[in-house]
Amino acid sequence: xxxxxxxxxxxxxxxxxxxxxxxxxxxxxxxxxxxxxxxxxxxxxxxxxxxxxxxxxxxxxxxxxxxxxxxxxxxxxxxxxxxxxxxxxxxxxxxxxxxxxxxxxxxxxxxxxxxxxxxxxxxxxxxxxxxxxxxxxxxxxxxxxxxxxxxxxxxxxxxxxxxxxxxxxxxxxxxxxxxxxxxxxxxxxxxxxxxxxxxxxxxxxxxxxxxxxxxxxxxxxxxxxxxxxxxxxxxxxxxxxxxxxxxxxxxxxxxxxxxxxxxxxxxxxxxxxxxxxxxxxxxxxxxxxxxxxxxxxxxxxxxxxxxxxxxxxxxxxxxxxxxx
Amino acid sequence: xxxxxxxxxxxxxxxxxxxxxxxxxxxxxxxxxxxxxxxxxxxxxxxxxxxxxxxxxxxxxxxxxxxxxxxxxxxxxxxxxxxxxxxxxxxxxxxxxxxxxxxxxxxxxxxxxxxxxxxxxxxxxxxxxxxxxxxxxxxxxxxxxxxxxxxxxxxxxxxxxxxxxxxxxxxxxxxxxxxxxxxxxxxxxxxxxxxxxxxxxxxxxxxxxxxxxxxxxxxxxxxxxxxxxxxxxxxxxxxxxxxxxxxxxxxxxxxx
Ligand SMILES: Cc1cc2nc3c(=O)[nH]c(=O)nc-3n(C[C@H](O)[C@H](O)[C@H](O)COP(=O)(O)OP(=O)(O)OC[C@H]3O[C@@H](n4cnc5c(N)ncnc54)[C@H](O)[C@@H]3O)c2cc1C
Ligand SMILES: Nc1ncnc2c1ncn2[C@@H]1O[C@H](COP(=O)(O)O)[C@@H](O)[C@H]1O
Numbered sequence: 001x002x003x004x005x006x007x008x009x010x011x012x013x014x015x016x017x018x019x020x021x022x023x024x025x026x027x028x029x030x031x032x033x034x035x036x037x038x039x040x041x042x043x044x045x046x047x048x049x050x051x052x053x054x055x056x057x058x059x060x061x062x063x064x065x066x067x068x069x070x071x072x073x074x075x076x077x078x079x080x081x082x083x084x085x086x087x088x089x090x091x092x093x094x095x096x097x098x099x100x101x102x103x104x105x106x107x108x109x110x111x112x113x114x115x116x117x118x119x120x121x122x123x124x125x126x127x128x129x130x131x132x133x134x135x136x137x138x139x140x141x142x143x144x145x146x147x148x149x150x151x152x153x154x155x156x157x158x159x160x161x162x163x164x165x166x167x168x169x170x171x172x173x174x175x176x177x178x179x180x181x182x183x184x185x186x187x188x189x190x191x192x193x194x195x196x197x198x199x200x201x202x203x204x205x206x207x208x209x210x211x212x213x214x215x216x217x218x219x220x221x222x223x224x225x226x227x228x229x230x231x232x233x234x235x236x237x238x239x240x241x242x243x244x245x246x247x248x249x250x251x252x253x254x255x256x257x258x259x260x261x262x263x264x265x266x267x268x269x270x271x272x273x274x275x276x277x278x279x280x281x282x283x284x285x286x287x288x289x290x291x292x293x294x295x296x297x298x299x300x301x302x303x304x305x306x307x308x309x310x311x312x313x314x315x316x317x318x319x320x321x322x323x324x
Numbered sequence: 325x326x327x328x329x330x331x332x333x334x335x336x337x338x339x340x341x342x343x344x345x346x347x348x349x350x351x352x353x354x355x356x357x358x359x360x361x362x363x364x365x366x367x368x369x370x371x372x373x374x375x376x377x378x379x380x381x382x383x384x385x386x387x388x389x390x391x392x393x394x395x396x397x398x399x400x401x402x403x404x405x406x407x408x409x410x411x412x413x414x415x416x417x418x419x420x421x422x423x424x425x426x427x428x429x430x431x432x433x434x435x436x437x438x439x440x441x442x443x444x445x446x447x448x449x450x451x452x453x454x455x456x457x458x459x460x461x462x463x464x465x466x467x468x469x470x471x472x473x474x475x476x477x478x479x480x481x482x483x484x485x486x487x488x489x490x491x492x493x494x495x496x497x498x499x500x501x502x503x504x505x506x507x508x509x510x511x512x513x514x515x516x517x518x519x520x521x522x523x524x525x526x527x528x529x530x531x532x533x534x535x536x537x538x539x540x541x542x543x544x545x546x547x548x549x550x551x552x553x554x555x556x557x558x559x560x561x562x563x564x565x566x567x568x569x570x571x572x573x574x575x576x577x578x579x580x
Contacts, residue, residue: 070492072469097485101469104454108461113419113540116453128539132547136449140341140350141547147539154453186466187496194490207579231579239361249507255448256361256506264577272339285577287569288556296339298556303572307562315563319570320580 002028003088004056005079005099006037011046016094018054018162020155023118024092025055025165030123033090036060038082038176040067040075048173055165060176067180070098071188076105078178083150090151103152112150119159129153137255137278157259158282200234202251202258207233207266210253210280213240214269214290214309221246223313224268230320236260238270254279268309272297289313325379325476327370328432329442330425330456331363331398333391334449347545349415359394361506362444367398368511369504370442373476379439380404382432386424388413392527399522400514406525407432409532415450417540422458424532429463431530440481443503445470460501467501468494472508 004024006017013021021037028035036058037051044061051059062078079102083091091106093099100116107114117134119141124130128147134156135142146153202208209228211221221235228235237247239254253260255275261282268289270276277300280286288301289309298304305312335350336358342351370381383398383406385391395406409428416424429438441463443456453469460467473484473491479498484491514522559565559572574580 073466097470097487100453101457104457105461107419107454108422108458111419111537113417114452114454115541117451130544135451135546136337136341137451139337139549140449141549143544143547145542145544147542187468187494189492190495192487192490192492193484195486231573233579245510252506263579264573274337274339274341286556287572293558298558299553300551301556303559303569304556305559305561305565305569307560307565311563312565312569315566316569319566320573323570323574323580 001034001036001086001088002031002090002092003079003083003086004035004037005091005093005102006039006047006051007094007096007098008039008041008044008047011043013047013050014094014096015162016096016099016155016157019158019160020092020094020099021051021054021056022160022162023121023153023155027090027121027123028055034058036086036088037171038062038079040078045173048171052169052171053164055169056171057169059171059173061173063175063177064180066185069189071185072098072101073105073187074180074184075102076109077180077184078176079106080109081178082176089149090153092152093154095154095157100154103154107152110150112152113146113148114152114154115144115146116154117156118153119156121153137275138281139274139278202234202236202253202260205234205260206263207231208236208253208260208262208280208283209233210236210238210265210267210270211241211247212238212268212270213244215241215246216269216310218246220310223310223317226317227266227313227320230317230324233262238276267297267301268313270297271295272300325373325377325439326382326436327373327379327440327442328382328384328429328438329363329366329370329398329403330384331359331367331394331444332385332447332449333357333387333394334359334447341548343546343548347547348543349546357390357393358448359397360444360446360448362446362504364511365506365508366442366444366504367401367403368509369474370440371402372509373440374404377476382407382438384425384428384432385409386416386421386428386532387411389529395527396522396525397514399525400518401512402518406527408527408529410529411532415543416534417542418450418452418454419458419537419540420534422455422462423534425455426459426462427533428530429459437499439498440476441465441499441501443501445503445505456501456503463501465499465501466496467503468496469503471502471504474502474504474508
């Protein structure tokens with residue numbers, strides 16, 4: 001069987017978990033195997049109906065009195081015990097912090113290989129998996145083979161469409177009680193502190209105005225802030241701008257920053273390095289404002305203005321103010 | 325306190341990635357090399373913790389002889405010692421990499437072991453999200469991942485990870501493995517003088533050891549995905565383009 005780790009919010013499966021279920025279901029269908037799910041936490045037993053729509057045949061809800069707070073080694077050991085009891089050779093997880101770290105621990109415990117960021121998986125004649133996975137944040141693709149007694153995979157974000165299965169199943173829902181030693185709780189969430197949320201988070205903004213090295217100094221981001229405000233959006237930055245100390249790292253868009261998916265990304269004074277572009281490839285449209293007509297971002301954009309952002313942006317702000 | 329930071333040499337690609345003809349690697353003729361920003365933060369953290377608590381900061385990499393360049397970058401940031409687990413230029417699988425690093429750490433660990441072992445959350449090129457977890461497991465140390473805020477007090481690491489709406493806080497006893505993300509700190513710029521000194525510093529080169537296993541995760545080839553290279557529609561030069569921008573924002577994107 002194929003065992004899929006599912007994260008959920010009080011019984012409602014998370015989007016990335018459904019995406020990784022889509023990957024797991026492809027494998028289950030190709031191998032003629034059953035697809036089963038493992039979940040932790042309150043109300044996991046409410047997952048049955050929705051996971052049934054995605055072709056899951058059994059849901060195992062892990063129950064243990066010390067698992068009230070997240071503990072990655074204890075989660076991993078629970079998955080290992082469940083996989084051993086039900087002879088699961090393939091285990092999948094969503095491409096989230098938890099999904100990846102739990103599966104890496106399962107991999108360490110079983111000495112099994114793990115392929116992260118998978119885009120597509122096929123089964124070769126010898127039973128090994130032939131897969132494609134993202135490298136460099138998605139600017140390169142690796143074709144790889146994954147072989148072993150156990151095979152572990154996580155799905156790349158937003159690559160597998162969430163679609164109901166051809167036929168709905170009625171999964172059995174049962175409790176699984178793992179046997180967990182003390183040392184599996186050496187790493188456990190001690191407490192959760194809520195953050196102070198100001199403005200629109202970058203990942204959710206409909207409009208993002210990005211500023212790069214071309215902005216030249218911290219003060220001139222005021223112009224970009226104003227543009228963002230006029231459009232109901234938020235400001236992002238390139239790593240170069242963050243390294244200069246002009247913007248906080250929270251504003252960084254790219255491979256080691258935020259991934260954005262606005263209706264429009266307005267990139268001002270940004271050259272278009274691949275590590276920046278993988279952060280904004282989710283944008284519907286891209287407008288570049290750059291002095292250099294040869295800049296890579298001008299190739300990649302839908303629209304471009306060749307010019308100094310310090311002249312273009314204030315005029316644009318004025319026109320937008322007049323228009324409203 | 326003894327602190328270790330692990331880093332990986334990777335090509336510093338620009339706006340376009342070109343592959344070699346056999347599709348096994350990035351064509352690096354004309355490219356420089358670097359490491360992940362996460363790993364720069366790991367080095368900064370190692371050095372800063374030693375500045376606060378005393379002790380020494382060590383660097384470790386598994387890579388080709390040229391990876392001494394990235395070790396020297398870390399030495400110039402005031403790390404004390406650096407070790408290279410020298411390979412030919414082939415990339416090792418994550419399991420073999422973890423074996424070699426764990427074995428290397430064991431061998432570096434005279435009597436007084438490392439208190440804190442810092443890694444990047446994921447490597448810049450391969451993004452396997454697992455080498456640190458496997459090393460921690462082999463060494464029997466606790467491991468927290470994806471950390472953007474770290475304090476060390478009386479033998480405990482207090483580590484914070486961003487989750488939606490806030491942060492989850494972990495408190496783990498040292499020795500521990502911690503994987504970090506960019507934003508943890510602001511890596512220092514090395515002075516000219518520090519760079520010169522780092523150039524003369526000795527780097528120990530050690531032969532890596534790893535278990536051989538059948539199967540696993542094996543690269544077959546790389547592929548540069550198709551990108552849409554149709555040039556942008558040029559709306560104009562300078563402020564004369566403003567009316568067209570407004571039109572697009574209003575009519576095509578419908579955000580005004
Ligand atoms: C592993 C790794 C991860 C990385 N992760 C990220 C990441 O998450 N995010 C990220 O952004 N980068 C990342 N980088 C860095 C990336 O490679 C680039 O160095 C960075 O994106 C460059 O930022 P920039 O475009 O602002 O600066 P530059 O490349 O210097 O470009 C500045 C641009 O501004 C234009 N310009 C100058 N003056 C003006 C003006 N007055 N008006 C209009 N245009 C002007 C110039 O023509 C140029 O195109 C990463 C690098 C590595 C190796
Ligand atoms: N060849 C290597 N040499 C030293 N450290 C490495 C190497 N490969 C990976 N690492 C470390 O492990 C982290 C995670 O790598 P990965 O599992 O490939 O995403 C990296 O950020 C590095 O800190």
